[in-house]
Amino acid sequence: MKTAILIIFAFVPLLYPAYGQAVEAELSVRVEQEVLPARAGGTAFAVVDIQIPPGKHIYGNPKGPGTGKPTTVTLDQSPGISLAGARFLPPEKYTAEGEKNFVWIYTGHTRVLVPLEIEGNVIPGDRPVRLMLNTLLCDEKSCMPRTAELALTVRVLPAGSLIPEYPKAEIAKFSVIPGNPAASAHTRSADKVSAGIKFTARYISSGSISGLLQAILFALLAGFLLNFMPCVLPVVSLKVMSLVRHSGEERKVLVRLGLLFSLGILTIFFLLALLALVLGYNWGELFQKRWFLISMIALVFALALSMFGLFSLNIPRFASRLSQERANPYLDSYIKGLLATLLATPCSGPFLGGTLAWSFTQPPAILFAIFISVGAGMAMPYLVLTAFPRLTRFIPRPGNWTVDFERIMAFLLIATDIYLINILTNDMVVPTLSFLGFVSLGLWIYGRFGAITETTVRRIAAFIGLVLIVLGGCLFSFNVVHRGDDAGVTIQSRAFSLEELQKNRDRGRISVVKFTADWCPNCTLVEKTSLYTRKVIDALEARGADLMVADITREHKEAQGLLSELGSRSIPFLAVFPAGEEFDKPYCLRDIYSEDDVLAALDAAARTGK
Structure with a gap:
């Protein structure tokens, strides 16, 4: 269950890639x-x-x-x-x-x-x-x-x-x-800056690689230095603390912990080599993929919440001696190895760039050897600590200070998340923060009602609640909050003015005035689900209606005066003005209106204007 909980919210965005398409009214595209x-x-x-x-x-x-x-x-x-x-x-x-x-x-x-x-x-x-x-x-x-x-x-x-x-x-x-x-994507090449020109790089410090042995040595050293990069430090520090906590265990237990953490590291490096070989991915290029980036943000955020004590990923142990442990250290070691390596991919370090660049020019077997060597270098310190447990005596003994240490690491993980969120495009920041809110709610419910001391029924119910909240949060955040996903919207709109409204009356044209504001979340919801839909857009175009936007994000005296005259002091609000003699009796929709309400108002205005 522990693995399922870690993965479920991290990879929900992968299961829901429908971020949609949109066309802003201002952008005119035609054949x-x-x-x-x-x-x-x-x-x-x-x-x-x-x-x-x-x-x-x-x-x-x-x-x-x-x-x-x-x-x-x-x-x-x-x-x-x-x-x-x-x-x-x-x-x-x-x-x-x-x-x-x-x-x-x-x-x-x-x-x-x-x-x-x-x-x-x-x-x-x-x-x-x-x-x-x-x-x-x-x-x-x-x-x-x-x-x-x-x-x-x-x-x-x-x-x-x-x-x-x-x-x-x-x-x-x-x-x-x-x-x-x-x-084919399998034979991608880097973008060329200028066609017809072949550039030859001249490096001030070349660090050129002359053979496979030198490349492997550089790869081991580059992997070792990755442990000290700011992206990875919070996770590897926790791994060291984990070894300290288990320093009293038998040596074979410590060796297993180190091997599983190292296996997690090597697993990711194997997958990275596979992506490099098959799809031509460069180091860190996964973070260009929006679904992967949001998944990593959610995973790091969940780990930070766990360190703050919001919830615990405790599962029962099968052996009686180990049942007194609060967590499964073996699974924990493997997961932290995976996470540490994933967090390392946006970082680079000494020797890494030149070594990887050389590996991309070599046959597949050598490319895999170099990537695995980088992974082995990153895993080396933990293998040494587990093989020689006496080295842990140089680390302070476990005590109350370790709790404070975890909290500090949690803050560092939050800082990592802030950095990752900064990579997102501007339109994805708010939806991602919304998704993290649902993740925290789901994990709090699981931590409150799914603890190891609760009954099996309550734990299962808490787990199901976590899944539903995270899935629902993903759907809501990336389908409703994300304002750039109004698929198929090609209707033209313009800023509201009383002068243009009166001109439409004289031209015999229906006017639709949408009252909205950036600070109105319900406006975003109702516009997306009830106004910017294919049926409504087709109806607007069929009737030649003029869609006008009365934006009251800031003071707009004409719009606010009309809103008050129509008997409303709140938004969302939609007014459909018929053409002709009954122009002064618009059909109005307030608060959370539906698509059918909009279609009914348009039909009524069309009948009235005849």
Whole structure:
């Protein structure tokens, strides 16, 4: 059960990867020509037009050495049609304040050329095609992920049909070509800074490796030094304290503890070598994966709560002599070995970079040998302590001070979590903090009602409660709190004003005014679940309704005056103004309204305005 509890909240994000897609209303994305003629065996050229709001930018592809995410265009499965590789216009060079490295960006307006190759055996006729554009929409302070789904039709004509060729001069304008998107992930290569230029690095202190023996020695030393990196220190310090607590045990018990901790270390290094060989992952690259990063944040947070005494991962022992122990030291040693190594991956140290870089140029067997050597070097101190238990006499004997030591280590783990949270994109910080709140609630319930002294029924119930709270918290945090996940939202909206409201009345257009504020959590919830849904958006577009946002995050006299006149002093609040004579009698929804309520208000306004 102990392992299950540790893993359950750490890997819930892995089980729920549906962070969704979204398109901010300000970002306008369309295809310039919705029907593309092409011969069987030929190529059709789609052009994606992107209008970027003032003060914001999206990244180029490639994005450059700085932080960001390249803009991509992908093709949904379409039999007989394949994407030959999107081409981009030349971007601008940009260095954000506080950043050392530059990125390539687009501002204002840009276009993407999307060549679509048609197989020669495709039967003539209209073929529906869906393109997906993924990008980050950024300003000087934050970025939000954006996704646009674009529908078009490829009209396939028989081979030999006469159709206008796409101008070569126009194709030449799209001179930026990313790496081949069809290349297998198994043979990834590093992004090139500039095509056509081959760079040769000159290191001030080379530490060059001349052979396998030297590489193994450097790897052992690099692994040993990882124990002193700030990412790993809290966990390894606790392992040393664990050895101190068991220093009175038989030597074979200490040896097992050391071996299991070392096995945990080697397990992760074996997996890292496998990822490097099969997927081309670099050292620390796992922390670029959002699901992995959130899982590690949750795991470190749970360990910190355990050290603060919020809960204990106690399980019954099977042997009578060991039943007096408060925890299973063997399982504890293995788990701490896993965790210490995972926390080490964002850190680097002396000798590590050059050694790993050399290993990536070698055959698979040597690459595995180097990674395992780094793991062995990291495990070396614990193997020495367990093989020679007398060395533990140099460490103070267990006592009340060890409790204080654990608390200090808990604070260091919280500091580690703060560092890891800082790696997240801005839009994921609040959802992750929300998820950690659910994790702490679930673990408190387990610690309160699932202790070893409780009955089996209560312990099982506490464990089930933990699972449900963590799963529910993950769903809520990354599906509701995460504001960038309004899948399929492409409806345009604009800022509210009484003048524009009256103009819509005169034009015979329905107006929908959404009253909201950044400090209103219920607004976020109800907008996501009841307003920004596919049914409501389709209804708004079908009726030509104008969606206006009355943002009262800060004082907005017009909006607050209208809200008061409509008889409300609170938000969420939605007002649907019909066109025509009954414009002054809007249909209003207050507090937690539903999708059906919005659809009913739109239907009523449409009938009234006739």
